[in-house]
Amino acid sequence: DIVLTQSPATLSLSTGERATLSCRASQSVPMSHLAWYQQKPGQAPRLLIYGAFSRATGVPDRFSGSASGTDFTLVISRLEPEDFGVYYCQQYGRSPPITFGQGTRLE
């Protein structure tokens, strides 16, 4: 199974700053089949990025995804108040099983 390791565990930033979240896979993820989700307390996850690079419908363009080998990155260019929460990466290239990273808390 592909293990996804997210870093940092917690990221403390302020509104207007740039956030860089990392997700490292234990082996190659075929076809960059990696997604990013945002979750706020008491809510279901929300899809942000799929295919490592593509923004989901309605996601602001301050969110962007990139990939280099087994390293994947989510960047939020300028934080808005509504961007704070927990972010998860998920691979679906070698599935089943689908695997998630352990999450990065953006506070």
Added chain:
Amino acid sequence: QVQMVESGGGVVQPGGSLRLSCAASGFTFSSYAIHWVRQAPGKGLEWVSAISYDGSSQYYADSVKGRVTVSRDNSQSTLYLQMHTLKTEDTATYYCAKAYYSRWYFDSWGQGTLVTVSS
């Protein structure tokens, strides 16, 4: 718009059984694979199970294999998860999630239903 509503959660004793449901609307249910993903209190996301668009194929995480059965009724746009021999570590919020066709990322999620396994 797409809506997915889970139900059936509750408190159950270890070794007990529970059946979760997920009622979907706003899309052609019979065209999409649907998954169950769970989240233990204060923890991360864990994939549990998936079923193909027509119900012909089912997939399970090792942690639940042999104790859980996923099924669907396309005529009712409803997904089910039958759980047996429940353990305390099955305590979690269970979400149903719609996959994007054959690409298993999730573009719509339900609000979740909480299962608590406790004596």
